[in-house]
Amino acid sequence: MVGLMINPLWLRTFRTLVDTGHFTKTAEKLFMTQPGVSQHITKLEDACDCALIKRDKKRFDVTEQGRLVYQYACQLDKSEEVLREQLVSDDPYAGKCRLACSGSLALMLYPKLLDLQCQHSQLILEVKAAPNQQILNEVQQGKVDIGIVTHIPNPALFDVETIGHEQLCLVLPATVNLAKVYRSDLLELGLISHPDAEHYLSLFFAQNSETCFDELLVSDIPVSGSINQIGQILEPVAKGLGFTVLPKSAIDSFHAPEKIMVFEAKTQVIETLHLVVKKGRNLPARFDTVSRKLQAHFNMSTSGS
Amino acid sequence: MVGLMINPLWLRTFRTLVDTGHFTKTAEKLFMTQPGVSQHITKLEDACDCALIKRDKKRFDVTEQGRLVYQYACQLDKSEEVLREQLVSDDPYAGKCRLACSGSLALMLYPKLLDLQCQHSQLILEVKAAPNQQILNEVQQGKVDIGIVTHIPNPALFDVETIGHEQLCLVLPATVNLAKVYRSDLLELGLISHPDAEHYLSLFFAQNSETCFDELLVSDIPVSGSINQIGQILEPVAKGLGFTVLPKSAIDSFHAPEKIMVFEAKTQVIETLHLVVKKGRNLPARFDTVSRKLQAHFNMSTSGS
DNA sequence: TTAAGTTGATAATTATTTGTTATGGTTGGC
DNA sequence: GCCAACCATAACAAATAATTATCAACTTAA
Known part of the structure; x- marks a missing residue:
């Protein structure tokens, strides 16, 4: 030296x-x-x-x-x-924005955000798919700037804002083809797990406990496969190897819809999406741009469906 | 501030x-x-x-x-x-090389040097066309690194090396179409001038004084036009507006050779080309690369013609 | 809760660096 | 050849930076 x-x-x-x-x-x-x-x-x-x-x-x-x-x-x-x-200068159309969200959201949002980047080439978008808890950790550590999570975190550590909703669906192989799905069916098939599967499933059971899935616990379900790539989760389901739970948006983009069956639950399971930022961090203007884009997306999709 | x-x-x-x-x-x-x-x-x-x-x-x-x-x-x-x-590091294939030479040489050399730059994209070639005296000035001032001039400059100020030769030709409109050209023809036509025209012409007269151009002085010739772009000098000549003197290489590339006539002088007028560098400046390795390329060019063209 | 052990801020002192004045040796113009 | 201009060097003064000493706030463990 x-x-x-x-x-x-x-x-x-x-x-x-x-x-x-x-x-x-x-x-x-x-x-x-x-x-x-x-x-x-x-x-x-x-x-x-x-x-x-x-x-x-x-x-x-x-x-x-x-x-x-x-x-x-x-x-x-x-x-x-x-x-x-x-x-x-706090340029609303230049700089890096690091966003973390679930894989299914990433699948939906990244193309939208890339549109934004096309309009403003100085605006760099980095999207990372991660499970809820990891998102919170990384927001806290400053590894990402904003996160989208599905349950309200500790308000002492985060600033939270609700930005949209997502419907959760239970997806089974088309071969099952039942009018009604019972707990035994799920236990038999087993879960095709993914980073948020356990969380989604517990929500599902909680809201449908008094219908067909009486007192079923997430821990009771055997895991018959696992993949952390959103685009591939439905593959084993289509092959009849298990069932899974996913947001509706992620199911809609599956390439072979005829091979899967979406179970219509008695009560719709809707998950609320929260935009989270580390407490006390005041983000520069470009995050408003991104945030507005996100909100536009969710407003459009809810009014549209 | x-x-x-x-x-x-x-x-x-x-x-x-x-x-x-x-x-x-x-x-x-x-x-x-x-x-x-x-x-x-x-x-x-x-x-x-x-x-x-x-x-x-x-x-x-x-x-x-x-x-x-x-x-x-x-x-x-x-x-x-x-x-x-x-x-x-003294990389022989990276860095900027600033070369100054006559317009006709630039016309010939720049494509060759660009070949070099294509092979070694880090090697930046800057070629500037200028009259002799300006080349020497700029080499002295460090505005360019190497120059190519047609007469040996003060050896106290420059390091000089001979690298090639160029034949000078008198060019007249094809309409003149004479077997022999006399001083009166030149006086009548007038000179289409360019940055090195006077210098070339004086060389021409000096070496052909005892033939047709007896005792003709450069200052006697009226100037009937002027342009400092090498590619355009022959245009007015082709239109019958005057004559000029140019290196053979520059004439060969003219697009309408049938409209001009190259006068065959009794004694060929050959000009020697000197590579000049500011005295005492030891150039980095990339200039060897360029210098070798230049020498290769001149050796090829002299052996080829 | 308290005591010990970290951690970072601040103040005072010392060490180092930087910039200035003073001076001298060359050089180039007249 | 002399004088003026220019840059280098040395010695000194000013400013800056780093260190030690100390303190306050927090964390951890008893």
Whole structure:
């Protein structure tokens, strides 16, 4: 490791030295004395470990390395200016937005968000599919900026806002083909599990406990398969290997709907979606843009269905 | 203007602080004391004129601005590393090469040099067409790295190397169509001038003084037009508006050769091409690459014709 | 709840760095 | 050849940075 770091002050001096071609004029321009300029150049040359100018009598030529350093100095200047601009301006259409949500939501939302990114190419969207608890953790740790979860978290740690609803459906293989589904059917088939399966299922049972699934516990159901890729969850179901629970939106996009059967529950199981942000964090303007886009989506889909 | 400049040392501290999440650990890692870390962060925040971390009891969260500055720090780190690499390595296939030569040479050489750039995309070629004297000036001032000129300049100021030859030709409108051209013809037509026309013409007269152009002086010839774009010089000649002198290579590429007539002089007028570099400047390796390419071109064209 | 042990902020002091003045050696113009 | 301009070096003063010492707030464990 080299002891010296390149000091931007030296770079500024070097830059004006190259521009003016005179040590004395550089000193004047930068409101410093001539020996100061000499010293800055010496320091910079030490830090770069090479000659930046070739001193020839009274004149000097910029060396090859000097040119590179000059270029670097210009670039640095520019970068810092850009940074300063970024620091003060809160551009609603530029910057990175990191969102975490369930796989099924990601499937729905990412295309919408990419539309937004197409309109504003400076707006970078990063969507991560994760189970509820992980979303909360990552929001808390600052690994993502906003999360969408299905139950209201600790209000001491998060700022929460409701943004939409999702209907949960029980999906079985089409081969089952029953008018009514009993607990024995589920126990026989087994669950095709996924990151949110247990949570969804417990909601389902809770709201339908007095119909066909009397007193069924999630822990009673054997797991007959598992996959954490939203697009593939229904594959084993279509093959008759088990059942699962998923939001309606995720089922609608399945490529072979004739091979699965969606069970119509007595009472619809609706899950509320909450936008969560780490408590006390005031997000920059671009998150409003994204948030508005999300809300537009959910308003449209609820009024549309 | 903001008083404080962003110090890379503060940035390094900030970066490790964000990475570790602890002031104390940062201090250990950077072989400094804990108050030093605190001070660096404070300084950096002052320089950025905004909070970079949000102190919450013992923990802290990186603010939006903090993220930007962190990103900036990483970028800076990378840049400096790249610079240091560039400073030590003398890559024969990367960097900028600025060449100045006559317009006709540029016409010939630039495509060849672009071939080189296609092979090595890091090698940036900048070719500038200029008259002889300007080339020498710019080489001297360091505005271009190498020049190609047609007469040997002051050896105290330049390092010179011969790299090739060019035949000069007198070009007249095809309508003239004479077996022999006399001084009166030239005086009547007038010269279509271009940056090197006077120089070329004086060479021509000097070597053919005892044939048809007895004692003709360049200053005697009226100028009937002028253009500094090599590709367009022959247009007025083709239209019968005047004559000019050009290197053979430039004439060969004219789109309407039937409208012009190249005068066959008694003694061929050959001009020697010299590669010039500012005296004492030792060029980096990439100039060897370019120089070799140039030499290959001239060797090929002389052996080929 | 309290006591011990961390952790980060602040103040005071010391060390280092930076910038200035003073000075001298070359160079180039007249 | 002399004078003025220019840059380098040295010595010193000013400013800055790092350290030690200390304190307050929180965490953990008894």
